[in-house]
Amino acid sequence: MTYSPEELPMLDHRLDHDAVQGMVLHALETLNDERGADDELVVGPRTRLFGADAELDSLALVSVIVDVEEAVSAASGRTISLTDDRAMSQETSPYTDVESLTAYVVELLSEPA
Amino acid sequence: MAIDDRVLRGEFVNLRPLRVADAELTFRWRSADRARFLNAGARTVEEQADWIAARPVAEHNFIIELADARPVGMVSLTDIDRVDRRGEPGRFLIGDEVAVHGVPAAVEAMKLLYRLAFDDLDLVRVCGTVAAENKLMLKWQKFLGMREEGRLRDHLLLDGRFQDAVLLGLLVEDYRTTTLPRMNALIAAARSR
Numbered sequence: 001m002t003y004s005p006e007e008l009p010m011l012d013h014r015l016d017h018d019a020v021q022g023m024v025l026h027a028l029e030t031l032n033d034e035r036g037a038d039d040e041l042v043v044g045p046r047t048r049l050f051g052a053d054a055e056l057d058s059l060a061l062v063s064v065i066v067d068v069e070e071a072v073s074a075a076s077g078r079t080i081s082l083t084d085d086r087a088m089s090q091e092t093s094p095y096t097d098v099e100s101l102t103a104y105v106v107e108l109l110s111e112p113a
Numbered sequence: 114m115a116i117d118d119r120v121l122r123g124e125f126v127n128l129r130p131l132r133v134a135d136a137e138l139t140f141r142w143r144s145a146d147r148a149r150f151l152n153a154g155a156r157t158v159e160e161q162a163d164w165i166a167a168r169p170v171a172e173h174n175f176i177i178e179l180a181d182a183r184p185v186g187m188v189s190l191t192d193i194d195r196v197d198r199r200g201e202p203g204r205f206l207i208g209d210e211v212a213v214h215g216v217p218a219a220v221e222a223m224k225l226l227y228r229l230a231f232d233d234l235d236l237v238r239v240c241g242t243v244a245a246e247n248k249l250m251l252k253w254q255k256f257l258g259m260r261e262e263g264r265l266r267d268h269l270l271l272d273g274r275f276q277d278a279v280l281l282g283l284l285v286e287d288y289r290t291t292t293l294p295r296m297n298a299l300i301a302a303a304r305s306r
Contacts, residue, residue, distance in 0.1 A: 034249045036146040039210060050302055054215030057207060058299050062220075062256045063249055083298040095302045 027067035136162035142208030
């Protein structure tokens, strides 16, 4: 399930896994809207993002990062950064696939603001 | 070595000077749908070759190559003003999108170009316009530190229709504090496999 910014679910300012995954998938669908028909991604929970066998180039990855950061901020009131030193030092890159990015955002949101 | 002849070397991509021999390849890239937001270019390969041959020495026009020398795109630094110390990055196009999946080609190409602008040429500002409907590029440039400085109404005639151009600018201090760390983060992400 994907969520547009207007219909983002709020859980006492804490977003659960499905809600965050919906944001990531919506960011990928937004990306598809901006690409030509020949360049459209197959969007799903297993879509690989960046790195080996990935679907995105750096330009597309930035689009996803910006949209997810904005969606999380709109829904939770929390500002998160997906490109800081902490994100880069993760054992598994948050950008590997939809699931790893979702898990990383959920981890950030599980911590005190 | 003259700066115009120099290859700018990165980890994943290199920038080498655009040559007349690149006319057929760059014409093909510019004719593709993904180039729809660039200004109208040459209508034939011959015109493209003439255009390349006519580039003034003051411009820095590059082909983006992967480490294995495969050409994947192009980028330029033009309108360099050595008095006011500003320039315009542009003509930025990834022509072979499949070849750069998972590779930080776009971001490293921009990093190399900005290093040329801010470190080698000692510019204090780069600026340029992006078509208002080119949302992907606007998002990209703003994420990398550019700020919106204005909007030129109906400034561009693209695909038979006028649209606004968004004026974006980046100062050297924002380049060092915002742009460079973010570029390095994206490049680092490609290393973690």
